[in-house]
Amino acid sequence: MPRLAFANTFWETWDRLEKPIKAGVRKAMEKFQELSVAELHADKGLHLESVNNARDSRMRTIRVTDFWRGVVLAPDDGSDMFLLLNVVRHDDAYNWAAKRLYTVNTATRGLEVRNVLAIEQLTPSLEEVAAQAPTLLFAQHSDTVLRDLGIDDQVLRAARAITDKAQLAAFGGLLPEDQYEVLQFLAEGFTPEEVYRDVVAVRRPVETSSGTEDSLAMAIANTTSRITLVTGPDELAEILDKPFAAWRVFLHPSQRRVAYRPSYNGPAQVSGGPGTGKTVVALHRVKHLLSRDPASRVLLTTFTTALARTLRENLALLIDDEQLSNVDVTTVNAYAHRVVRELSGRAPAPITDADELQIWRRIRRHLDLPWTEQFLAQEHRHVVIAHQVESREDYLRVERRGRGAALGPRQRQRLWEAVEAFRLELQGARATTQLLMCAQAADLLATANLGEHGYHHVVVDEAQDLHPAQWRVLRAAVPAGADDLFITGDPHQRIYDSRVSLRELGISVAGRSSRLRLNYRNTAEILAWSTGVMDGSPVEDLGGEGNDSLVGYRSLLHGKRPHIEGHPSEQAEVAAVVDRVRTWLDQGVEASEIAICARFNLMLDKVNKELAAAGIPAVLVKNQPNADDEGVRLASMHAMKGLEFRCVAVVGATAKAVPFGKEVTPLEVDPRLHDADLFKQRCLLFVACTRAREALAVTWNGTPSPFLPPTTNRTRQGAE
Numbered sequence: 073m074p075r076l077a078f079a080n081t082f083w084e085t086w087d088r089l090e091k092p093i094k095a096g097v098r099k100a101m102e103k104f105q106e107l108s109v110a111e112l113h114a115d116k117g118l119h120l121e122s123v124n125n126a127r128d129s130r131m132r133t134i135r136v137t138d139f140w141r142g143v144v145l146a147p148d149d150g151s152d153m154f155l156l157l158n159v160v161r162h163d164d165a166y167n168w169a170a171k172r173l174y175t176v177n178t179a180t181r182g183l184e185v186r187n188v189l190a191i192e193q194l195t196p197s198l199e200e201v202a203a204q205a206p207t208l209l210f211a212q213h214s215d216t217v218l219r220d221l222g223i224d225d226q227v228l229r230a231a232r233a234i235t236d237k238a239q240l241a242a243f244g245g246l247l248p249e250d251q252y253e254v255l256q257f258l259a260e261g262f263t264p265e266e267v268y269r270d271v272v273a274v275r276r277p278v279e280t281s282s283g284t285e286d287s288l289a290m291a292i293a294n295t296t297s298r299i300t301l302v303t304g305p306d307e308l309a310e311i312l313d314k315p316f317a318a319w320r321v322f323l324h325p326s327q328r329r330v331a332y333r334p335s336y337n338g339p340a341q342v343s344g345g346p347g348t349g350k351t352v353v354a355l356h357r358v359k360h361l362l363s364r365d366p367a368s369r370v371l372l373t374t375f376t377t378a379l380a381r382t383l384r385e386n387l388a389l390l391i392d393d394e395q396l397s398n399v400d401v402t403t404v405n406a407y408a409h410r411v412v413r414e415l416s417g418r419a420p421a422p423i424t425d426a427d428e429l430q431i432w433r434r435i436r437r438h439l440d441l442p443w444t445e446q447f448l449a450q451e452h453r454h455v456v457i458a459h460q461v462e463s464r465e466d467y468l469r470v471e472r473r474g475r476g477a478a479l480g481p482r483q484r485q486r487l488w489e490a491v492e493a494f495r496l497e498l499q500g501a502r503a504t505t506q507l508l509m510c511a512q513a514a515d516l517l518a519t520a521n522l523g524e525h526g527y528h529h530v531v532v533d534e535a536q537d538l539h540p541a542q543w544r545v546l547r548a549a550v551p552a553g554a555d556d557l558f559i560t561g562d563p564h565q566r567i568y569d570s571r572v573s574l575r576e577l578g579i580s581v582a583g584r585s586s587r588l589r590l591n592y593r594n595t596a597e598i599l600a601w602s603t604g605v606m607d608g609s610p611v612e613d614l615g616g617e618g619n620d621s622l623v624g625y626r627s628l629l630h631g632k633r634p635h636i637e638g639h640p641s642e643q644a645e646v647a648a649v650v651d652r653v654r655t656w657l658d659q660g661v662e663a664s665e666i667a668i669c670a671r672f673n674l675m676l677d678k679v680n681k682e683l684a685a686a687g688i689p690a691v692l693v694k695n696q697p698n699a700d701d702e703g704v705r706l707a708s709m710h711a712m713k714g715l716e717f718r719c720v721a722v723v724g725a726t727a728k729a730v731p732f733g734k735e736v737t738p739l740e741v742d743p744r745l746h747d748a749d750l751f752k753q754r755c756l757l758f759v760a761c762t763r764a765r766e767a768l769a770v771t772w773n774g775t776p777s778p779f780l781p782p783t784t785n786r787t788r789q790g791a792e
């Protein structure tokens with residue numbers, strides 16, 4: 073019986089095929105499950121035929137319908153694995169098939185495809201230009217080094233003629249995938265040793281001595297990041313029935329390595345820039361943990377209720393219902409609330425941040441304190457609750473980490489009075505705050521029966537904004553040991569002001585932390601511009617033990633440069649964004665795939681009004697629309713966390729809004745808090761911009777935000 077595998081090129085078109093064509097594919101694929109290799113070749117309905125002038129002698133086409141054909145790579149080495157490459161209109165199928173060549177990479181041993189014809193045709197003209205060029209992109213690397221990294225003769229010749237990164241990007245789609253990735257890493261300045269470690273070694277299979285390494289079947293088995301192997305009819309049905317999502321099937325080797333590592337001897341952490349697949353990895357980790365022990369109970373947390381809902385929907389695409397029933401997908405706050413309710417019998421609904429500020433304001437006035445209510449609220453959150461300060465004596469001694477303005481004993485006495493007044497007021501109203509609820513939950517869990525209220529594994533997504541009290545809940549929810557906590561997050565996306573030392577919270581990830589570098593979401597143009605917003609500022613890493621940076625993050629996707637534009641008035645800006653949305657809609661983008669994002673709801677209201685006047689439906693993200701609800705998404709910058717859209721317009725990026733003065737502690741009050749607040753606002757803009765997959769527009773009226781990369785400020789108009 074032959075074996076069947078599907079290449080990523082097939083999946084790229086599968087969802088777009090019409091029903092009768094899909095039915096034809098299913099029927100053809102069933103034959104691969106039923107007939108022998110000889111019968112397949114003889115089958116009249118399938119009509120497996122070779123391709124004239126094909127560069128790859130194994131190239132065949134099969135009949136799908138009268139007008140569509142499948143392109144298949146058929147083994148010629150005695151192995152029995154067929155690889156479905158694409159489904160293409162009859163006339164295009166032969167052309168598509170003829171120019172492609174599949175080869176086994178000498179270093180990774182994976183199967184790669186190249187457009188051999190196009191490379192042959194383009195290389196001489198590249199060489200002509202290169203002969204005059206002052207520098208060549210790979211001049212510093214010898215042939216031996218490149219060959220050791222899997223670069224073969226044809227690619228080597230082309231690589232020697234490439235002058236810069238833009239040329240490499242333009243040429244890249246023609247090159248064999250693993251070799252292109254090696255060249256990209258080298259072009260980004262990674263050393264050959266690093267490239268070997270991150271690109272080659274992660275893919276390279278363990279050496280065997282069977283001598284069959286180069287068979288097509290073996291190469292296919294080595295290419296899990298681009299090829300899906302189907303082991304039986306049930307699997308075939310399942311895989312073809314569900315809507316295809318590449319992230320479910322094809323993990324980058326660096327993603328697979330961390331998600332499917334059999335076991336971690338304690339808490340593990342995965343960091344990575346935006347769009348590098350941290351959420352995807354978290355979901356696959358849950359799958360791995362459950363497939364290892366189907367009876368284990370898993371807590372999967374993220375930052376907001378809306379994100380938890382999406383996370384659960386995506387998890388349902390990856391695991392079956394029985395497994396899903398063993399996973400709680402929720403926010404830390406919701407879990408803490410449940411714990412307090414179940415273990416103490418009563419859990420008041422926490423007050424909102426605005427209510428909390430009001431209480432602090434009353435106390436400030438009543439005690440005639442010299443600090444703002446924001447300062448008092450922050451002191452309570454980030455010093456008192458964070459360090460579990462329970463008495464005046466503790467507070468007088470506590471080290472106020474991350475706070476710049478020193479507070480003497482007399483000031484601390486006065487502040488402690490305010491804290492006591494705050495707690496008294498809450499008690500009187502039988503109320504609490506989210507963080508106090510978390511602190512209570514952690515205390516309750518510490519003495520509770522974890523078999524009933526805890527988990528075997530806790531997986532944490534969007535970890536960067538969790539407060540120490542929330543970390544204590546998570547730490548207490550799972551007994552310390554192997555595979556207790558799996559944490560993913562990006563310190564560049566910190567938009568609230570929590571600072572943690574995970575080690576001090578009993579969550580040491582030393583020796584178990586990894587980083588993802590390949591961005592799957594944004595085009596390189598959007599990623600590069602958005603990275604400019606961060607201005608290379610040093611960023612404290614997730615665990616609070618060192619610094620993190622965005623150096624080396626890359627995207628393989630390319631598109632238009634972001635549109636960056638200032639307008640003379642708010643009215644003109646709003647009119648321009650409505651025009652832009654209209655253009656995106658005219659280009660065929662679904663309204664629900666477009667987001668407009670602003671720092672303030674006031675601006676969103678104005679945009680909403682203009683959209684309505686133009687007859688364009690819109691919905692507010694904070695109302696948690698369903699994925700299939702029609703309408704352009706309108707969101708505050710905070711609400712953009714964790715989301716993504718084909719097109720994003722960030723409006724009102726003015727100097728007054730980003731940073732928003734009211735949320736920045738004045739320099740003279742506390743220089744460290746001042747810097748931290750500014751940094752948070754920078755991250756907020758970064759998060760908003762990196763939600764765009766294909767198109768990003770950033771606009772303002774009046775003075776632009778100082779966080780926009782310098783060229784923007786100078787030209788005020790970016791090219792598209």
Ligand SMILES: Nc1ncnc2c1ncn2[C@@H]1O[C@H](COP(=O)(O)OP(=O)(O)OP(=O)(O)O)[C@@H](O)[C@H]1O
Pocket residue numbers: 318319322323324327344345346347348349350351352353562565592593713714715716762
């Ligand atoms: N291996 C993969 N193959 C195809 N698509 C992928 C893969 N990994 C991630 N993606 C896609 O890339 C996008 C970003 O992934 P994901 O949301 O997991 O990234 P993230 O690192 O959590 O992002 P952020 O931190 O910015 O919220 C998603 O559309 C996801 O489906």
